[in-house]
Amino acid sequence: xxxxNRVNPPRRLADMIYEELFHQVPFNVAVIDRNYNVxxxxxxxxxxxxxxxxxxxxxxxxxLKKPCKDCPSVEVFKKGKPIVADAVGVDQHGRKTHYxxxxxxxxxxxxxxxxxxxxxxxxxxxxxxxxxxxxxLFDRVPCYITVIxxxxxxxRANEAFRNNFGEVLGQHCYKVYKRRTTKCPNCPAxxxxxxxxxxxxxxxxxxxxGQDINYAVSTTPLMRGSDNIAHVIEISNDITAxxxxxxxxxxxxxxxxxxxxxxxxxxxxxxxxMGLEGGKYIVSLGLNKNDKEMISEGWEMLERNFEKTTSLVxxxxxxxxxxxxxxxxxxxxxxxxxxxxxxxxxxxxxxIELRSEIDKNVKSAPLDPDxxxxxxxxxxxxxxxxxxxxxxxxxxxxxKVSEGRDKLIFEVxxxxxxxxxEIKKKIFTTFFTTKGGEGTGLGLLTTRKIVQEHGGKILxxxxxxxxxxxxxxxxxxxxxxxxxxxx
Amino acid sequence: MSDSKKIxxxxxxxxxxxxxxxxxxxxxxxxxxAADGSEGFDKAEKELPNxxxxxxxxxxxxxxxxxRKLKESDKTSEIPVIMLTGVTPEFENFISSRSQVxxxxxxxxxxVNKEALLEKAKELVG
Numbered sequence: 247x248x249x250x251n252r253v254n255p256p257r258r259l260a261d262m263i264y265e266e267l268f269h270q271v272p273f274n275v276a277v278i279d280r281n282y283n284v285x286x287x288x289x290x291x292x293x294x295x296x297x298x299x300x301x302x303x304x305x306x307x308x309x310l311k312k313p314c315k316d317c318p319s320v321e322v323f324k325k326g327k328p329i330v331a332d333a334v335g336v337d338q339h340g341r342k343t344h345y346x347x348x349x350x351x352x353x354x355x356x357x358x359x360x361x362x363x364x365x366x367x368x369x370x371x372x373x374x375x376x377x378x379x380x381x382x383l384f385d386r387v388p389c390y391i392t393v394i395x396x397x398x399x400x401x402r403a404n405e406a407f408r409n410n411f412g413e414v415l416g417q418h419c420y421k422v423y424k425r426r427t428t429k430c431p432n433c434p435a436x437x438x439x440x441x442x443x444x445x446x447x448x449x450x451x452x453x454x455x456g457q458d459i460n461y462a463v464s465t466t467p468l469m470r471g472s473d474n475i476a477h478v479i480e481i482s483n484d485i486t487a488x489x490x491x492x493x494x495x496x497x498x499x500x501x502x503x504x505x506x507x508x509x510x511x512x513x514x515x516x517x518x519x520m521g522l523e524g525g526k527y528i529v530s531l532g533l534n535k536n537d538k539e540m541i542s543e544g545w546e547m548l549e550r551n552f553e554k555t556t557s558l559v560x561x562x563x564x565x566x567x568x569x570x571x572x573x574x575x576x577x578x579x580x581x582x583x584x585x586x587x588x589x590x591x592x593x594x595x596x597x598i599e600l601r602s603e604i605d606k607n608v609k610s611a612p613l614d615p616d617x618x619x620x621x622x623x624x625x626x627x628x629x630x631x632x633x634x635x636x637x638x639x640x641x642x643x644x645x646k647v648s649e650g651r652d653k654l655i656f657e658v659x660x661x662x663x664x665x666x667x668e669i670k671k672k673i674f675t676t677f678f679t680t681k682g683g684e685g686t687g688l689g690l691l692t693t694r695k696i697v698q699e700h701g702g703k704i705l706x707x708x709x710x711x712x713x714x715x716x717x718x719x720x721x722x723x724x725x726x727x728x729x730x731x732x733x
Numbered sequence: 734m735s736d737s738k739k740i741x742x743x744x745x746x747x748x749x750x751x752x753x754x755x756x757x758x759x760x761x762x763x764x765x766x767a768a769d770g771s772e773g774f775d776k777a778e779k780e781l782p783n784x785x786x787x788x789x790x791x792x793x794x795x796x797x798x799x800x801r802k803l804k805e806s807d808k809t810s811e812i813p814v815i816m817l818t819g820v821t822p823e824f825e826n827f828i829s830s831r832s833q834v835x836x837x838x839x840x841x842x843x844x845v846n847k848e849a850l851l852e853k854a855k856e857l858v859g
Binding site for chain 1: 746748749751753755756759819843844
C-alpha cells in the first residue's frame with residue numbers, strides 16, 4: 247500500500263531520450279549477460295523475435311537449447327571490443343532470417359570487466375533474397391551480360407558469357423569478343439560512352455573454342471552520379487543458331503528451287519534436242535535433194551540450237567550458284583555505260599534507241615559488278631525483245647540510275663509490247679519464257695536472285711501494250727552491312 | 734496434194750514446228766502449224782485437220798487446255814491427237830487429271846523418234 251501512495255520522481259531528460267532511442271532505433275536491440283540471458287530488449291526486437299523474458303539468447307535468436315558455437319557475444323566478453331557478425335536465425339513465426347549484428351561491450355565500472363553485451367541486429371533477409379534473385383537472373387538469363395569499364399575492360403560477366411567466352415574478368419572486351427588487339431570499329435559500347443544512349447548492333451565474335459558466335463548486342467549506360475557514365479552494360483543475344491537456321495532455310499529454298507528447275511531444265515534440253523534432230527533432218531534432206539537452201543536452213547537450225555545449249559548452261563550455272571555477291575566499291579554509272587556500249591549497236595540495228603540517264607548525285611556503292619552486269623544485260627535484252635515484239639516504230643529502251651531515299655535505284659524501261667497481268671505473275675518463275683525457243687526462262691529469275699543477294703528487290707510495272715519498267719532497288723544500309731560482313 | 738491428210742502441229746518452238754512440218758510434208762502429208770494452244774484451237778476448228786500433234790508446255794495457252802477444248806467441241810472432238818512432252822511428270826499429271834476427257838490417241842516424249850511418230854501418224858490417219 248505504501249508503494250501505491252509513493253509519488254514517482256520526475257523523469258530526467260537523458261532517461262527519456264535513452265528510452266525513446268532504445269525503442270525507436272530501426273534495429274533489433276538486446277542486452278545479454280555473461281550467462282546468455284537476455285536482460286533487456288527493445289520493441290523491435292520483441293516484435294521480431296517474440297517473448298525474450300527469462301530466456302537464453304540462443305533460444306530467442308535461434309530456438310536452440312544450447313549456446314551457439316560461433317557466439318559473437320562470447321568474443322566480446324573475452325576481448326572487450328565491439329565486433330560485427332552475421333548469422334542466420336529464426337523469427338517468432340519460425341521463418342528463417344538472415345541478420346547482421348553489431349555487438350558492443352558494456353562495463354559497469356570503467357576499466358572493469360565486460361558484464362553485458364549490447365547486440366544491435368538488422369535483418370538482411372530481403373536484401374539477401376533480392377541479391378540472390380539478381381544473381382540468378384544475371385547468371386541464368388539466356389543471354390550474355392558483361393559490364394565494361396571506361397578502359398573497355400570487362401568488370402563483370404554472367405555465367406552464360408563465361409561458359410562461352412571463358413573467364414574474362416579484367417580483359418579488354420574486344421580481345422574477348424573478337425580476339426582483336428584494338429577497339430572494334432563502330433563499337434556500340436563506345437557510342438554509349440559517348441552519348442549515354444542505348445545502342446544496338448549485330449556482331450560476329452569468337453568463342454573460347456574458336457567457334458563463331460553471332461550475337462545481337464544492346465549497350466546501356468550505367469551512370470555514376472547524374473551524368474558520368476562509369477560503365478556500360480552489354481546485353482547480347484546469341485543468334486548463332488538463328489543465323490545457321492537462316493542459312494539452312496536459304497540453302498533448302500535454293501535446293502528446292504534447283505530441284506524444281508531440273509524438270510524445267512529437262513524440258514528445255516529436250517526441246518533443244520528436238521531442234522538439233524530437226525536441223526540434222528533438214529540438212530540430210532537438203533543433201534539428198536542437192537538443195538543448198540535447205541542445207542543452209544538446216545545448218546542454221548543446228549547452229550541456233552547449239553547456241554541455245556550454251557546460253558541455257560550459262561544461265562543455269564549462274565542461277566544455281568549459291569554464293570555471296572563479290573562486292574566492290576564502284577560507280578554505278580560505269581556499269582550502265584558498259585551496258586549501253588554493249589547493246590547500243592544491236593538495238594540500233596533493230597531500229598531501237600538505247601539511252602541512259604545517270605543522275606549526277608549517284609555515289610559509289612558496294613556492288614558485285616559481274617552480278618549487276620548480268621542483271622542489266624538480262625533486263626536490257628528483255629526490253630529490246632519486247633520492243634521487237636511490239637512491232638511499233640519509235641521504240642526505245644532507257645537505262646536509269648538514281649539515288650532514292652537511302653537507296654540506289656537502277657531502272658530499265660521500254661515502250662515495247664508490255665506484259666499482261668497473267669504473264670506478270672509468272673515472269674519470276676523458273677523456266678518461264680514468252681520468247682518460245684529463244685529464251686531459257688532463267689534470265690529474270692537469275693536477276694531477282696542477284697538483286698536479293700545484294701539485299702535489294704526488283705519491281706515490275708507494266709501493262710500489255712504499254713511498255714514495261716523494271717526497277718532494282720538496293721537499300722544503301724544493307725549494301726554497307728553486306729560489304730562489312732564480306733570484308 | 735488435195736487428197737493428202739492434213740496434220741496440225743502445235744508447238745511454241747519454231748524449230749520444232751519447222752522440222753515436223755517438213756517431216757510430214759516429205760512423207761506425203763499436208764502440214765499446218767500454230768505456236769500456242771489458243772491459236773492451235775482456232776486453226777483446228779477452222780481447218781479440221783485429220784490429226785493434231787500437240788505440245789504440252791506452251792506459254793499463253795498450254796496443250797492441256799487446248800486438248801480439253803478440242804474434246805469439248807463437237808467440231809473437233811473426233812480428231813485424233815498425239816501429245817508431245819518434254820517432261821514426263823507433266824504428262825503424268827495431265828493423265829491423272831483428265832477424268833472428264835478421253836485419253837489422247839498417243840503420246841511421245843521429246844526428243845521424238847521420227848520413224849515412230851510417222852508410223853503412229855500412218856496408223857491413225859492412213
